[in-house]
Amino acid sequence: MVSLQLDNVGAAYGRKAIVSGVSVPAIGAGAVVAVIGPNAAGKSTLFKRIAGLVKGPGAVRVSGSGKGRNAIGYMPQDSAANAVLSVYESLLLARKQGSSWSVADDDLVYIDGVLHALNIAELSFLDLGVLSGGQRQLVSMAQALVREPDILLMDEPTSALDLHRQVEVLEFVRRQARERGMIVMIALHDLNQALRFADTVLLIDQGAMRACGAPSAVITATMLRQIYRVEARIEKCSRNLDHVIVDTAAA
Numbered sequence: 001m002v003s004l005q006l007d008n009v010g011a012a013y014g015r016k017a018i019v020s021g022v023s024v025p026a027i028g029a030g031a032v033v034a035v036i037g038p039n040a041a042g043k044s045t046l047f048k049r050i051a052g053l054v055k056g057p058g059a060v061r062v063s064g065s066g067k068g069r070n071a072i073g074y075m076p077q078d079s080a081a082n083a084v085l086s087v088y089e090s091l092l093l094a095r096k097q098g099s100s101w102s103v104a105d106d107d108l109v110y111i112d113g114v115l116h117a118l119n120i121a122e123l124s125f126l127d128l129g130v131l132s133g134g135q136r137q138l139v140s141m142a143q144a145l146v147r148e149p150d151i152l153l154m155d156e157p158t159s160a161l162d163l164h165r166q167v168e169v170l171e172f173v174r175r176q177a178r179e180r181g182m183i184v185m186i187a188l189h190d191l192n193q194a195l196r197f198a199d200t201v202l203l204i205d206q207g208a209m210r211a212c213g214a215p216s217a218v219i220t221a222t223m224l225r226q227i228y229r230v231e232a233r234i235e236k237c238s239r240n241l242d243h244v245i246v247d248t249a250a251a
């Protein structure tokens with residue numbers, strides 16, 4: 001079973017340190033961790049550091065994965081459209097990247113499964129360049145999922161999706177985490193999604209970790225005032241789930 005631990009992790013672009021001192025005790029297989037924080041807090045940079053795309057101090061420790069360099073999958077915030085490929089071709093390419101180029105029936109079945117689970121099978125033979133923003137985001141998610149990573153980093157994966165799609169994909173991703181023992185780290189601005197879907201919330205502000213724990217312990221009115229600068233309440237919805245209600249910007 002895979003596990004992920006962050007020991008005093010930092011990240012820098014060139015000599016400019018952006019993130020420092022992020023330590024998270026071992027995250028176990030099947031867990032969903034929401035990474036929250038204001039704009040420019042360093043969430044994307046932390047993801048890039050964990051994915052090995054930027055350098056920095058500290059250690060990202062992955063254990064229990066037999067996939068080597070393919071253990072970690074990364075879905076970036078913005079994915080550039082490449083008009084030369086169809087959606088299906090891009091998924092095939094994503095699935096075979098880093099392995100042998102021969103395509104087996106299993107590969108095709110797996111890709112079909114992801115296309116149907118994300119409800120985008122009808123896009124299969126469209127060029128990437130003609131997709132809407134939301135469709136592009138779903139395809140980018142599919143590209144990450146078909147690689148079957150043990151750890152999946154998703155950077156604001158629902159920011160371009162309508163309400164139905166948001167719930168549908170977050171439920172699917174959490175199901176995948178539970179069934180496949182995958183660890184999912186997901187950067188979110190919608191704190192209600194973090195409350196609803198995450199097991200753990202990691203709060204980043206100004207490049208530093210401010211809290212890491214159960215969603216309702218991290219997302220509090222005090223935190224929202226101090227870090228997000230809003231006056232807000234956490235109330236129970238009719239399903240008895242915690243819900244953030246923002247009243248006004250804090251003075």
Ligand SMILES: Nc1ncnc2c1ncn2[C@@H]1O[C@H](COP(=O)(O)OP(=O)(O)OP(=O)(O)O)[C@@H](O)[C@H]1O
Pocket residue numbers: 013016018037038039040041042043044045046
């Ligand atoms: N390639 C880069 N070179 C230098 N600085 C960068 C680079 N990319 C991002 N930064 C800076 O790093 C800081 C953190 O950016 P990052 O994208 O990690 O924040 P974020 O928390 O993901 O923000 P958002 O919620 O707005 O997407 C910002 O000040 C940004 O300007």
